[in-house]
Amino acid sequence: MTNMESGAARVMSRADILATYSESPEHLTRAYLTPEHRNAHDQLAQWMTQAGLETWQDSVGNQWGRKVSSNPTMPTLLLGSHSDTVANAGKYDGNLGVILGLEALALLKDVELPYHVDVVAFADEEGTRFNTTLIGSSSVAGCFQPSWLEVEDAQGISMGKAMHDFGLAPTLAGHDARVASDILAYLEVHIEQGPVLEAKELPVGVVTGIAGAKRYEMTVKGMAGHAGTVPISLRQDAFCGMAQMASEIEAYALSHNIVATIGKCDVLPGAVNVIPGEVRFTLDIRSLSQVQLEQCCDELLAKLANIAAQRNLSFSHRQLYQAQAVPCDDALQQRWASVVEKHTQQTPCFLPSGAGHDAMVMANVADIGMLFVRCDRGISHHPAESVMESDVAVALDCFTDMIQSFAN
Known part of the structure; x- marks a missing residue:
């Protein structure tokens, strides 16, 4: 040796x-x-x-x-x-x-x-x-x-x-x-x-x-309702809104060379026969550039708010954590x-x-x-x-x- x-x-x-x-x-x-x-x-x-x-x-x-x-x-x-x-x-x-x-x-x-x-x-x-x-x-x-x-x-x-x-x-x-x-x-x-x-x-x-990182807790609110009696076109389904947001987050991260992760998602009221009235989820965003991180977070939050508005949902967020790149x-x-x-x-x-x-x-x-x-x-x-x-x-x-x- x-x-x-x-x-x-x-x-x-x-x-x-x-x-x-x-x-x-x-x-x-x-x-x-x-x-x-x-x-x-x-x-x-x-x-x-x-x-x-x-x-x-x-x-x-x-x-x-x-x-x-x-x-x-x-x-x-x-x-x-x-x-x-x-x-x-x-x-x-x-x-x-x-x-x-x-x-x-x-x-x-x-x-x-x-x-x-x-x-x-x-x-x-x-x-x-x-x-x-x-x-x-x-x-x-x-x-x-x-x-x-x-x-x-x-x-x-x-x-x-x-x-x-x-x-x-x-x-x-x-x-x-x-x-x-x-x-x-x-x-x-x-x-x-x-x-x-x-x-x-x-x-x-x-x-x-x-990489710098920011973490958020997001809340999407719609209207809970009976899964059998409310037509799809008339629903304010918080989970469907969140699902569209998840797709937007993935597409945005890919196109901007950052990483973004939804690590936790709670669907309320959480019953099999009830339209989700509220969804809470977390978002972790990271970039090696602090300038890019700030810009991407601002742009992405605006895109998510726009999705909520189009679906007649309310959207709010609070920052949980940040670390500088x-x-x-x-x-x-x-x-x-x-x-x-x-x-x-x-x-x-x-x-x-x-x-x-x-x-x-x-x-x-x-x-x-x-x-x-x-x-x-x-x-x-x-x-x-x-x-x-x-x-x-x-x-x-x-x-x-x-x-x-x-x-x-």
């Missing part, structure tokens, strides 16, 4: 070990400020120490390891991803990037670099417990909102109380944020969570940016591309991320660069999530070279 091959095998083994830190032995669920969070980060701290890194836990429970440089005046290179999971998760979303960063620094243990390199396991990216995503990276990037401390989980425990019980001081949350002048760059390796690399038969790809730094994209081409002997694939990542928050304080790793059928957020050890070896090669490239 070469060093890189043994390193990739170790990454795979450690992903298996981290997956055992779960609220249930039947499935992987690891949420913020839980015993599983503590146990997983204790394990990461042990591996960090073995790799020769200085280790610490920050104000919100992120776990850090530092490869110390003899030159402390240079900004620090940050490597990271998240260690928490969704409910009934796979092993690699987030966790792979943390372990790869740790392994790359272990391989560079005896290599002197003119800057510190920190690897961080962000404690909460998914928002599984409190429905407040990106807590870990928001704290590091200076975006932590004190109001989040009042948010409660399903058991009525506030985040502040959970922090206190975990051994953290809620009043200090986010007070140890990093500043841009102290950061060389932020690098994140992540599974693709999509099918593009697999379709192109490539082990890794360079991320161009993270974040481009990856051009120079870091080219730097990633160089190491990818070196280790794959293939033309690098550049691709956007439709999913959110900690990098999108870290962009507030650093230039960001991301590398995607091929995953089986693009499946993620599911126990079937899978990567190949050979792809992990390529990603480790690329990551290790990327970390050293800033010395040039």
